Amino acid sequence: DVKVTQSSRYLVKRTGEKVFLECVQDMDHENMFWYRQDPGLGLRLIYFSYDVKMKEKGDIPEGYSVSREKKERFSLILESASTNQTSMYLCASIEGGGAYEQYFGPGTRLTVT
């Protein structure tokens, strides 16, 4: 079974702090994604990566950056956390070669106070 893990299930940070969310997948998937889930808005894509050291902006990249130094690890960085970044953050991975199904981690519930 594919396993996608995220470093924290719950996180509380203060406004202005730098926040790192880590995601690791164990299936040698090429592509990795970061989403945020908010009530009534579904899952919105923040950033994605098709290969090591590559990154592409999604629909809502403002206030976020990412890092992918190793194939299995994809990090989401909030440079200066704000209260409107309080959300559920979900990481996903998918094989390359035109595969369709993304596999999700359990999510990180981030609260910025």
Add this chain to the structure above:
Amino acid sequence: DQQVKQNSPSLSVQEGRISILNCDYTNSMFDYFLWYKKYPAEGPTFLISISSIKDKNEDGRFTVFLNKSAKHLSLHIVPSQPGDSAVYFCAASVTVSGSARQLTFGSGTQLTVLP
């Protein structure tokens, strides 16, 4: 501008009856559609999918129907069970770079199955 829409935020059905969840899309480039199920405090899990060249796909109690001309798909659950209570997300897939694909999600429908 939402390219994938789930217009019903919630749905309640009695146990044993049929649940029908609907999804509409606007982008003609979408060529594959998926349904995900999400329990609270867990990540979404894949449920069922359908290619744009088909109009129906069935897997046990779950059937997805695609009406390409109407840009509409639906998920039918028969019979519904209390354990089916979850948020259901519709997602549409498109190729964005080479063979890499990207999903666009709807806003989700909270299904509650009443015992």
